[in-house]
Amino acid sequence: MAITALTFDLDDTLWDNRPVLERAEAGHYQWLSDALADSSPEVGHAFITHYPLHAYQQHRLDVARRFPLKRGDFTWVRERALFEMVEAYGLPRLRARLWAAHAIAHFLDLRHDLTPYPGVVAMLDTLRQRYRIAAITNGNADLKRLDLAEHFSAMIAAGELHAPKPDPRAFLAALARLGAQPSQGLHVGDSWREDVLPAQRLGMQVAWIDAKNEAPHDLPPGVHRLTHVRELPALLTRLTS
């Protein structure tokens, strides 16, 4: 059946996400510690000395264990962890909630300070003339904040749906929004576990962005290995000719 719908993973598919997350992770946490030192000198010692970054990361794992239904919503888990830590640090509950919310706003600012791979915007612009396009992400990137929303007919924030990939519901929701059967869809993503396997099992075709060069895998039927998303238009030409 002809491909009419494309679904895209975002992080590490349309841009290099590791440096973005490293900057956002360290940046918002330092910002919070500095802000607390300025506003609450009575509490004393620096927040980040008392709770170094690795303690925050551990605390997020603990929050995810205690709130299993919310664990796919990374932004919620971050905010909850910060709230609990700031309260334990000695601030009243309401102020702890406010500081956590401020820090998350700062995290999201930093998290959207990114540049798609060269050529991605032009590629999407061309593809959308022929295909209906959706994004499916487990992360917290907001296409509207990246000036990319106009290229996508649908955006599935799978973590917030409590059905993060590899849960097939995220893919089915995207296909439904695009009015396509799985056999009419091609998913583009970098993760073997979260992108390739679930999409392939639904009967979609898959463009696997194997940027880390994990090949050779035995590629199941319908899975096509690319090393960069820029190779996608040539693949689509091969599949449709």
Ligand SMILES: [Mg+2]
């Ligand atoms: Mg990815």
